[in-house]
Amino acid sequence: MNLEGEQMRVGILGATGYSGAVLFSLLTQHPQITKIDLYGHANREPDRRRSLVDEVPAYSNIHAQLLPFIPQTIMETDDCLFCATPAGITKDLMEPFIAQNFPVIDLSGDYRLKDPLQYKKWYHKEPPAEQLLTKADYGLSEFLNHPKNYIANPGCYATATLLGLAPLVLEKLLEPDSIIVDAKSGVSGAGKKLQPSNQYTFINENAFLYKINEHQHIPEIMQQLHKWDPTIPTIHFTTTLIPVTRGIMATIYAKAAPQISVAKIQEAYLHSYSHSPFVRLRNETFPTIQDVKGSNYCDIGFNYNPQTNVVTVVAVIDNLLKGAAGQAVQNFNKLYGFEETTGLPALPSFP
Amino acid sequence: MNLEGEQMRVGILGATGYSGAVLFSLLTQHPQITKIDLYGHANREPDRRRSLVDEVPAYSNIHAQLLPFIPQTIMETDDCLFCATPAGITKDLMEPFIAQNFPVIDLSGDYRLKDPLQYKKWYHKEPPAEQLLTKADYGLSEFLNHPKNYIANPGCYATATLLGLAPLVLEKLLEPDSIIVDAKSGVSGAGKKLQPSNQYTFINENAFLYKINEHQHIPEIMQQLHKWDPTIPTIHFTTTLIPVTRGIMATIYAKAAPQISVAKIQEAYLHSYSHSPFVRLRNETFPTIQDVKGSNYCDIGFNYNPQTNVVTVVAVIDNLLKGAAGQAVQNFNKLYGFEETTGLPALPSFP
């Protein structure tokens, strides 16, 4: 599409949520983008103009009002739309853009699953029409080539889990029915909505499991895993909330396939990721959540225990960067042929 | 031994560490104890009298000096000794007490393992003599009956893991070679020693795995599991540090044995724990770390996922109470025939 060097104008729908706000911050630093338009979707406070700073006081030097969401106007004004509205709401809002094959990076879950029945089962909502779903590409950046104009950005848990599993699944180094994922997440993943489980007094000095066997990222993980190895029956996947604002750690356990060796595992990871600037491998140690905070990196470490014949993989990401807004920018770069790292931070935030 | 109603005088060796300080606090509230003597072990600052408050400023209303550690004097003065010194140091210090069959509750790891070779392998230190080891009972309170005079109090990870697994292992409801434990712990479990991994800037907003396949609580877990089911080859056990001061969550995964059912699992837990005042069962939900903070409870919840055939068990404890000082008092109560709950808090600290 566009050649590098071209200057672009983009829109963000839903910039007041956590992912949207981070996305806005990243795009302001993107050298190929000259203007960012912010849109508020129509069915919320229709008669009052809101500003970004009303909901993100830290951005007090930004004086951007939310423009009304009129798809046709957006398609005439902008070169590309980022959509950071919640699952369930996105579905209808994006129909006109899909119909006209307008470039969209969608951070929600609405167009990730190819099978409408799966969507209905896991999201408990009406799915988009099947022919719309076929127009979207699942945007796990490291495995995305020649994307379609509609990119469904993966979920945060799915990103960490899939990047950690991919090399071992692709090279069939694991027993297919033995995969267990114990994923830990920070609080920002749950969004800004007020709920008892987001309160400081509940989160602080605590840890708890939630959505047991019911997390809506499970089907997108399975959909992608089946592309790589249709023999995997399913995975066991739990989510534990820990008291940090940002970060996901996917700890993956699986029985090793016969004739495995540490060298073979290393090779598999190198084979998959030697050209991936945002995957950093640690063969002998495990990464920490702080290693990737504020960055688009996915750090991956593994260990093979011959006594238990279990391979342990740990993949960590910043859920709002690589797990949401960062990967969205990475996908934007891929869609337009920019260098994959353009506009993304070179280093994590430390300390 | 002593009948209920008798008033006792006890000693604590090592009251300035986290476990020791909590133990002191508990024993001051124990209705059967009239006096507590604090001892400092000899090879540290021999010529200076230290006070408890020097190392625990929060106890500023306590004016207790550390007395010199002279075993014979202790045995003449006190009815029972609690020992909260580190592994490796405890071994020699406790020999005279074992030799004279004097009642000791030992919070360290030195006398937990029956096999000296296992101690050497996991602790990287010289083990106690085998005949001394036979004099000690492994004090997992819920499974301790008619204890010997030397009680080796279990490790914190071991307590949560064993209480979570016991009913399922005893009733053979799990595939023996499939057990994986993903244990999360707060920072106080690592003790007061200054180290980079205890610094606030490293722990805060972070999570990380440590001692991969090398945690010294693994052998005591296996020793106890083998008593219940010798067919278990080993377990896969990882430890992840999370940013809380207190608390352990052991998340246990295992493939279900054939013909399992939720009802059978429930029965197994009820069978094991219906008379255990400090085990609280939650059949349909998982407990949180806050549910047990500041208490001696072990809260256990489970879930069976028929799609993956995996049983998930979550057991949570306060690592300094049920995982250390609280269980020590519980064992003291068992040793002397007091009501098991005597001197222990009735409710967790909330919020």
Added chain:
Amino acid sequence: MNLEGEQMRVGILGATGYSGAVLFSLLTQHPQITKIDLYGHANREPDRRRSLVDEVPAYSNIHAQLLPFIPQTIMETDDCLFCATPAGITKDLMEPFIAQNFPVIDLSGDYRLKDPLQYKKWYHKEPPAEQLLTKADYGLSEFLNHPKNYIANPGCYATATLLGLAPLVLEKLLEPDSIIVDAKSGVSGAGKKLQPSNQYTFINENAFLYKINEHQHIPEIMQQLHKWDPTIPTIHFTTTLIPVTRGIMATIYAKAAPQISVAKIQEAYLHSYSHSPFVRLRNETFPTIQDVKGSNYCDIGFNYNPQTNVVTVVAVIDNLLKGAAGQAVQNFNKLYGFEETTGLPALPSFP
């Protein structure tokens, strides 16, 4: 009133909030109390019986239902009522008890101020009738003697500030118009109500001032200060929320009166508090919030800087203990002539 040794039955109205839940926990350990009845006030979910554990899952071993709030029945059943309902709601609920001179310890703000106009100004609600207000005693325990049957338990900020200031104000060691209080508080002081300012992502890694010049604890501080020294015009009082669950630190600054000396300050504190078991003085250092966590202590330290002629006083409390439920029990003990420390923890929670 009652002699020591008498066994009592008490009620709690509002046990599901933070203060109420802590109060329940304390009262279960109080040796003079044999039974605790829990009441839910009528205008909320009238037709459904609620249990304490529904709102405090950590108390899962307690099977107490909330009884309907019928004042006459309560006065017939219980010897004393603790009221932990919010300001504004308490006012009407307590009228029948005041009318019959029934013993009440009220943790709310409704009966603290003698002047109804002050209540109206600071609480923005209708005040109780003036003749009811005269029936209540302001229960700053260390300065409460021969209390009336209705004790209005002080606010958390007021407790720390007043205990820190009392000796210096009583002995006129400060310039009356120079007092500035920079009070820091943990989050639990704001109660359980869902609000954006209680969310983890907002509180974590943050600090912020709130209720500038408008905190409703200011008038009760002034009311009490004026009893001690009517020449104090007013104090400057700010509140800063810091990311801890529990704890208040009142940092008090004031210009020293002429001829002040460190010795005079020390004497003043000793004079006020040498018989107060819950005030711990630190002359040369300042206390930390952790020093009092989980206890009913108020730790106070001071410093005099001759260069600036400023006295700095730091008073710390656990806002839910000495700042709410703990002081309520202390006042209960005073009302009934029990030892002041009865049923209260002897030591803070450490670490």
Added chain:
Amino acid sequence: MNLEGEQMRVGILGATGYSGAVLFSLLTQHPQITKIDLYGHANREPDRRRSLVDEVPAYSNIHAQLLPFIPQTIMETDDCLFCATPAGITKDLMEPFIAQNFPVIDLSGDYRLKDPLQYKKWYHKEPPAEQLLTKADYGLSEFLNHPKNYIANPGCYATATLLGLAPLVLEKLLEPDSIIVDAKSGVSGAGKKLQPSNQYTFINENAFLYKINEHQHIPEIMQQLHKWDPTIPTIHFTTTLIPVTRGIMATIYAKAAPQISVAKIQEAYLHSYSHSPFVRLRNETFPTIQDVKGSNYCDIGFNYNPQTNVVTVVAVIDNLLKGAAGQAVQNFNKLYGFEETTGLPALPSFP
């Protein structure tokens, strides 16, 4: 000096500390800088080459070794040196650079004070020679014009306090002897050195004052205030550590001078900062620490309470950005005539 557009090569001495690591991260994004050389100072581990990643594991994609510190070589290789070594060590290391008038941005405290006796008094170390001190400019960016080649970057507390006070002091709106600063700081300000007061278990759920009347940033604050108003006798300045990794909040109290008004205060702030891109004013509300996290902004809010005649000013910064590495880059930009904001993040990190 250099014209905009020129590409530069710079060195960092001390990149492994917190400030140095953040500085490195900022400089890698600076469009005018083509190469960054890292130096380790000689008297530490002389014979072993260290890498940045050894001490900052999060920077695992950076393969930079620390070069030996040879001043002459540095002056031949680099265009400018950033020095992030501790106070006391910096003094001698920088002498050759001062002697040759080589451009240096020094983040330490060694060359901030003009009066060697003040240095000796507050730092308890031997001061640099007076003639060297005259070669350095105190680099409070918003008040720095035509800087000398040696810029002593201000301390973090001093930056927040001075920026908060400057307009009111310059326009004589405060009573000179009434200024009290209650400054709160996160833990990273204390650096990486292992000490009990940096341990997680001590910091978490705590707050405490330290260096009472002794903080070494007091004299640099006074030195600068005296430039603005020599009649200020001194200020009262306390520091309270709160459980956050990053951030400083300076809460400033002072009695208002006669005839003050909110409008006059507003004018003073606008007058001082209307051309300062990194000072964001909030007239009616107070900023939070999160408002500036990860940015070079200093957000300032104020309030005037006519009842107490006290002006309250709150200034917040990220101690590692505006309080250290960010201001160093801002000063670098000023020294070389680059746009002040070059290479610095446009928005804070949210959430």
